[in-house]
Amino acid sequence: MIRRAFLALAAAVLTTVFVGQPSFAEDKFIVVQSTTSTQNSGLFDYLLPIFKEKTGIEVRVVAVGTGQAIKNAANGDGDVLFVHSKPSEEKFVADGLGVSRSDVMYNDFVIVGPADDPAGVAGSEDVVASLKKIAEAKAPFASRGDDSGTHKAERRLWKAAGIDPTEGSGDWYRETGSGMGATLNTGTGMGAYVMTDRATWISFGNKGDYKVAVEGDPILFNQYGVILVNPEVHTHVKADLGQEFIDWVLSKEGQQAIADYKVDGQQLFFPNADKGSS
Amino acid sequence: MDSFWGAFAGAFGLVIALDPDLMEIIGLSMRVTLTAVFLACVIGLPLGAAVGTFNFPGRTLLAVILNALMGLPPVVVGLLVYLVLSASGPLGPLRLLYTPTAMIIAQMVLVTPIVAALTRQVIEDLNREYSEQFASLGVGAFDRLTAMLWDARYSLLTVALAGFGRAVAEVGAVIIVGGNINHVTRVMTTTIALETSKGNLQLALALGVILLMIAFAVNAGVMALRASAARAAYA
Amino acid sequence: MRDAAFDTPGVASTMPHGQVAHNPLLDVRRLGFSAGGEKLLHDVDVAIRRGSRTLIMGPNGAGKSLLLRLMHGLLQPQEGAILWQGGRMDATARRAQAMVFQRPVLLRRSVIANLKFALSVRGLRGNERAEKIRTALETAGLSHLARRPARVLSGGEQQRLSLVRALACEPDLLFLDEPTANLDPASTAAIETLILEANARGVTIVLVTHDAGQAKRLGEDLVFLQDGTVVETGPVEKVLANPRSEPVRAWRDGRLYLGPNTQSLNNYPGRKN
Numbered sequence: 001m002i003r004r005a006f007l008a009l010a011a012a013v014l015t016t017v018f019v020g021q022p023s024f025a026e027d028k029f030i031v032v033q034s035t036t037s038t039q040n041s042g043l044f045d046y047l048l049p050i051f052k053e054k055t056g057i058e059v060r061v062v063a064v065g066t067g068q069a070i071k072n073a074a075n076g077d078g079d080v081l082f083v084h085s086k087p088s089e090e091k092f093v094a095d096g097l098g099v100s101r102s103d104v105m106y107n108d109f110v111i112v113g114p115a116d117d118p119a120g121v122a123g124s125e126d127v128v129a130s131l132k133k134i135a136e137a138k139a140p141f142a143s144r145g146d147d148s149g150t151h152k153a154e155r156r157l158w159k160a161a162g163i164d165p166t167e168g169s170g171d172w173y174r175e176t177g178s179g180m181g182a183t184l185n186t187g188t189g190m191g192a193y194v195m196t197d198r199a200t201w202i203s204f205g206n207k208g209d210y211k212v213a214v215e216g217d218p219i220l221f222n223q224y225g226v227i228l229v230n231p232e233v234h235t236h237v238k239a240d241l242g243q244e245f246i247d248w249v250l251s252k253e254g255q256q257a258i259a260d261y262k263v264d265g266q267q268l269f270f271p272n273a274d275k276g277s278s
Numbered sequence: 279m280d281s282f283w284g285a286f287a288g289a290f291g292l293v294i295a296l297d298p299d300l301m302e303i304i305g306l307s308m309r310v311t312l313t314a315v316f317l318a319c320v321i322g323l324p325l326g327a328a329v330g331t332f333n334f335p336g337r338t339l340l341a342v343i344l345n346a347l348m349g350l351p352p353v354v355v356g357l358l359v360y361l362v363l364s365a366s367g368p369l370g371p372l373r374l375l376y377t378p379t380a381m382i383i384a385q386m387v388l389v390t391p392i393v394a395a396l397t398r399q400v401i402e403d404l405n406r407e408y409s410e411q412f413a414s415l416g417v418g419a420f421d422r423l424t425a426m427l428w429d430a431r432y433s434l435l436t437v438a439l440a441g442f443g444r445a446v447a448e449v450g451a452v453i454i455v456g457g458n459i460n461h462v463t464r465v466m467t468t469t470i471a472l473e474t475s476k477g478n479l480q481l482a483l484a485l486g487v488i489l490l491m492i493a494f495a496v497n498a499g500v501m502a503l504r505a506s507a508a509r510a511a512y513a
Numbered sequence: 514m515r516d517a518a519f520d521t522p523g524v525a526s527t528m529p530h531g532q533v534a535h536n537p538l539l540d541v542r543r544l545g546f547s548a549g550g551e552k553l554l555h556d557v558d559v560a561i562r563r564g565s566r567t568l569i570m571g572p573n574g575a576g577k578s579l580l581l582r583l584m585h586g587l588l589q590p591q592e593g594a595i596l597w598q599g600g601r602m603d604a605t606a607r608r609a610q611a612m613v614f615q616r617p618v619l620l621r622r623s624v625i626a627n628l629k630f631a632l633s634v635r636g637l638r639g640n641e642r643a644e645k646i647r648t649a650l651e652t653a654g655l656s657h658l659a660r661r662p663a664r665v666l667s668g669g670e671q672q673r674l675s676l677v678r679a680l681a682c683e684p685d686l687l688f689l690d691e692p693t694a695n696l697d698p699a700s701t702a703a704i705e706t707l708i709l710e711a712n713a714r715g716v717t718i719v720l721v722t723h724d725a726g727q728a729k730r731l732g733e734d735l736v737f738l739q740d741g742t743v744v745e746t747g748p749v750e751k752v753l754a755n756p757r758s759e760p761v762r763a764w765r766d767g768r769l770y771l772g773p774n775t776q777s778l779n780n781y782p783g784r785k786n
Binding site: 009013031036039040044045060061062063072075076077179180181182184185203204205206207234236 | 460
């Protein structure tokens with residue numbers, strides 16, 4: 001009787017293991033290496049079903065930091081790269097790893113901070129001045145610290161302010177080494193200012209008493225680009241399907257879909273495909 | 279605290295709603311984990327039993343290595359498997375990256391040392407009891423292993439459970455090799471990580487509660503089986 | 514004894530093949546074994562006659578169990594040799610032997626599965642195996658418990674199972690290491706009966722025991738070990754009735770023998786044997 005129970009358990013496991021295999025025969029899919037900001041904002045969840053409806057192509061999004069996304073794509077582990085760090089993207093193409101780069105859309109970065117605003121930067125439109133104030137006040141600032149697109153943008157801003165925040169590393173400047181959401185969780189937990197893309201911030205569910213402190217500076221502009229991984233380097237790249245996806249997000253219809261995506265009535269991404277490619 | 283208790287309410291809400299997306303995620307979690315644990319047992323049980331039974335050069339070293347590998351950080355395993363399965367890696371042409379198979383491989387690598395090391399301990403103890411009798415009966419090497427694995431089956435169930443616990447709770451490795459792709463490689467733990475990064479802490483916690491309930495149910499089932507076996511003095 | 518053992522095996526091993534019947538079934542020559550720098554056995558000579566019952570006795574730590582394990586091939590001799598029918602102890606020789614341990618080692622399975630396992634190892638299948646299992650169960654009086662987990666049986670039942678399992682393999686030589694040490698008188702009697710029956714069917718018996726009564730009930734030849742070597746051999750009754758050596762005399766009288774120049778520790782007034 002116990003022996004029977006034992007064998008039944010084994011049979012149940014084997015059934016789950018071998019019979020439960022759904023078919024992954026569907027080969028009409030592409031892998032897009034993208035960033036956490038696009039995934040966390042929910043944009044892809046909105047966009048991709050529309051695209052699949054139209055073309056039958058399934059898009060599998062791997063959402064990591066821009067730095068890792070570019071490395072994964074360089075290894076050939078993806079058909080399309082969809083990130084937001086223009087200099088790195090241009091280098092990716094220049095190295096021959098990508099076919100060409102096109103602007104897709106932009107959003108902007110904001111600096112969010114606690115309601116009591118210890119550095120007195122709330123309401124400012126001048127990012128450089130605000131960063132200087134934060135550094136002066138040694139008010140806590142949580143940085144991604146993960147070589148992502150957002151992190152790279154943040155470092156450019158510190159540079160513009162003439163400050164090396166890593167001198168305050170571990171003190172007021174705190175590098176989480178994690179994704180945007182994790183950094184926001186950490187930052188709000190420790191009362192630190194955080195620079196984040198607006199899309200992630202709007203859809204972020206754990207805001208606490210945090211508010212946008214600094215916004216509207218042109219320097220906070222955040223451009224997204226899309227690149228087909230070079231099929232001459234990685235022959236398995238599904239160039240046709242990947243190109244179809246790129247063509248669609250750059251098309252009038254795709255651009256409209258991006259503009260249509262709203263959270264809490266706010267548009268998160270602004271299509272600008274016509275503005276040029278390189 | 280609201281979100282803490284809310285998570286439990288939320289968990290029950292999710293379960294009662296039988297949300298198809300959630301069911302898909304739970305189903306994939308179970309399939310990946312059970313397959314990985316099954317394969318880890320296929321390798322780890324005989325391996326651990328052999329190390330626990332036979333004297334051969336390097337046996338102690340192998341036992342130490344197996345014990346050390348029990349503490350293998352999942353992220354390291356994820357990276358190793360990624361590098362092997364990456365298009366630029368040695369097994370790149372198999373196109374396994376970002377598939378459930380890749381997640382199964384990563385979890386298997388993670389769990390096999392646990393199964394092998396714990397099996398070694400169980401079988402070593404049993405072998406101490408059985409070895410002279412086996413030698414007297416003239417039992418061959420293969421029959422020894424299979425006989426002890428069968429006789430220790432209820433203890434080894436606990437070993438498999440330890441592996442299951444490690445695999446089902448693991449996120450670091452599967453998120454790297456699976457990519458947390460919606461409807462393809464999204465499992466309980468990667469969903470929890472994703473919802474946490476979205477700041478949806480209550481939903482993340484609710485998913486955690488569901489994961490806990492599943493682990494609890496599996497453990498309770500196996501323990502009940504073991505307890506009834508103990509009553510019959512098999513264990 | 515030592516002189517005799519020196520002579521006979523030397524002659525025996527040079528005998529042509531057809532005359533092995535004159536050989537002892539098992540012949541232990543100048544056996545030595547050490548562990549942890551301590552000599553546990555030295556210069557042990559024992560000859561086991563085919564069909565005989567040999568009792569190995571001696572105080573704790575004399576090396577009885579160790580000697581049994583060496584004779585059964587569970588351990589390899591470090592010095593000296595053990596001959597099987599005048600030849601080497603090989604796999605075939607090992608299969609002609611069986612052993613019953615002081616504490617029965619039973620698989621975590623049913624009574625019948627324990628017998629099945631042992632017989633399967635000997636390559637028996639199907640009807641032949643089933644028949645042997647049936648006989649063994651009947652012999653041991655365990656037929657009604659066949660489906661029970663072996664490890665819930667009483668101590669006596671477990672040892673009977675252990676004994677018939679060994680006998681089911683049809684050994685020429687059966688070793689028993691204090692098989693009744695933990696059993697009540699009735700269970701002991703049952704085991705002794707099974708041993709004598711097996712011997713009557715031609716199975717050679719080598720038994721380690723502490724029990725002088727058991728020795729007299731079962732005994733033919735006695736080998737007495739003290740401090741890792743044989744100090745006296747002979748017919749059981751005769752040796753126990755009239756020991757020639759001081760260690761055996763001390764053992765029979767229930768005294769600790771501490772060496773030729775020492776008085777017994779147990780030799781105080783009022784002590785009962």
